[in-house]
Amino acid sequence: MNALIVEDEAHTASLLQEIIEQDDDFMVIEKLESIAEAVQYLSKYQKNLDILFFDIQLADGKSFEIFKHVDVTVPIVFCTAYDEYTLQAIKNNGIDYVLKPFKEEEIHGALQKYKRLVSSLQAKNAAPVIMQTQDDKKFQKSFLTQHREKSIIKKVEEIAAFTVEYENVYLYTFEGDKYPIFKKLEYVESVCDPSRFFRVNRQVLVNREAIQSFEPYFNRKIILQLSVQLPEQAVVSRLKVSPFKEWLEG
Numbered sequence: 587m588n589a590l591i592v593e594d595e596a597h598t599a600s601l602l603q604e605i606i607e608q609d610d611d612f613m614v615i616e617k618l619e620s621i622a623e624a625v626q627y628l629s630k631y632q633k634n635l636d637i638l639f640f641d642i643q644l645a646d647g648k649s650f651e652i653f654k655h656v657d658v659t660v661p662i663v664f665c666t667a668y669d670e671y672t673l674q675a676i677k678n679n680g681i682d683y684v685l686k687p688f689k690e691e692e693i694h695g696a697l698q699k700y701k702r703l704v705s706s707l708q709a710k711n712a713a714p715v716i717m718q719t720q721d722d723k724k725f726q727k728s729f730l731t732q733h734r735e736k737s738i739i740k741k742v743e744e745i746a747a748f749t750v751e752y753e754n755v756y757l758y759t760f761e762g763d764k765y766p767i768f769k770k771l772e773y774v775e776s777v778c779d780p781s782r783f784f785r786v787n788r789q790v791l792v793n794r795e796a797i798q799s800f801e802p803y804f805n806r807k808i809i810l811q812l813s814v815q816l817p818e819q820a821v822v823s824r825l826k827v828s829p830f831k832e833w834l835e836g
Contacts, residue, residue, distance in 0.1 A: 587612050587636040588776050590627070592652075593665070594619045594645045598686070602639060602665065605693045610825065612637070612697060615772035620646045625655045633724075634776045635660050637700050642666040642675075653678050661703070663696045726777040729757060731765035740765065742782070746796035746814040748774050750789045758814050760796065784833050786810065786822045794834065 589612050593599040596619075603614040615634070618624050621644055628635075638660050640649045650671075652658065664675045667686040675683050681703060682696040728741045746760045750771050757765050767774070775785050785791045796812045800822070803809040808827055810820040822830050 588615045588634055588772075589613065589637050589639060590615065590635050591617045591639045592619075592624045592644070592649060593617065593639070593641040595641070598641075598665075602688075602693065605690050606639070606697065608690075609694065609697050611701070613772060613775070615776045616770065620644055621649065621651050622646060624649070624652050628652070628656045628658060631773070631776075632656070632658065632660060634773075637697075638662040638679075640664050642668060642671050650674060650678060661700055663693075663700075665693075725779040729767050729769075729774075731757065731767050733765060738765065742778065746793050746812065747816060747820070748783075748791040749816055749818075751817060758816060760814060762814055780833075781836065784830060786820055786826060786830065788823075789818070790816070790820050792820060797834070 589606055591599050591602055591606075591614055593602065599617045599619075603617065606612050606614055616627060616631075618627055624640075638658070640652075640662050642649050642664055643666065648671075649664075658679055660679065661681045662675070662679045663682045663684060664671070664680050665684045665686060665688055669685055672683050682699055684692045684696060726742065728739050729745070731738050731740055740757060740759065744759050744761075745757050747758045748767070748771060749756050749758065755767050755769060755771050755774065757767055759765075771785075771789075771791060775783070775791050778791065782795075783791050783793055792810065792812065796814055797810055798813055799811045800808045801811075803821055806824045806827065808822045808830070810822065812820055
């Protein structure tokens with residue numbers, strides 16, 4: 587499940603991401619610092635999100651200003667140093683209100699509350715207003731990249747893998763060509779069909795059609811043999827080995 591953080595303190599945002607991603611069901615796909623960034627991002631990509639984490643007091647105003655510009659339908663956990671906005675938070679899709687400095691168990695509690703809410707709605711055959719199923723999502727069909735001064739469109743079926751190299755993201759085609767894309771890998775993962783692509787570790791998102799074989803690696807990891815040459819070997823992290831094998835058989 588995809589999470590978005592809106593928090594203007596970089597250290598707090600990184601700590602929050604670390605705690606959220608301790609739960610294997612969640613991944614933070616973007617961290618934003620301002621109302622302006624949040625409005626722009628949510629206007630385009632809200633459909634790819636499952637849960638939001640908002641600080642209230644941001645550098646350019648209170649995060650409640652976001653709701654004046656975007657119809658936010660995703661559940662929100664408010665994380666703030668101020669306790670006087672509880673009612674306003676509840677009126678704006680708030681499912682939890684966590685005071686700073688927050689504790690790990692409080693964030694995990696908010697995530698569990700979200701899961702219970704979703705399960706309850708699903709059990710009652712409620713309309714999926716909070717979570718989208720994979721069938722509901724429209725996955726991206728192509729990516730815009732750059733070669734010298736020319737913009738190039740690469741269709742998803744041409745792409746063998748995405749990698750992070752020195753904080754930049756690149757796509758590799760089945761023909762072995764490498765192109766930069768100006769998105770974070772978390773975002774790329776969120777808009778790619780998960781039946782086609784798998785995030786084997788923090789640096790690599792791979793197309794199943796590029797996988798030729800795999801073999802055991804140290805510390806219960808596995809290493810992939812791909813049809814394209816990446817700068818580093820594609821190693822499936824230990825915690826992802828079982829989900830990866832299930833995905834291959836799916």
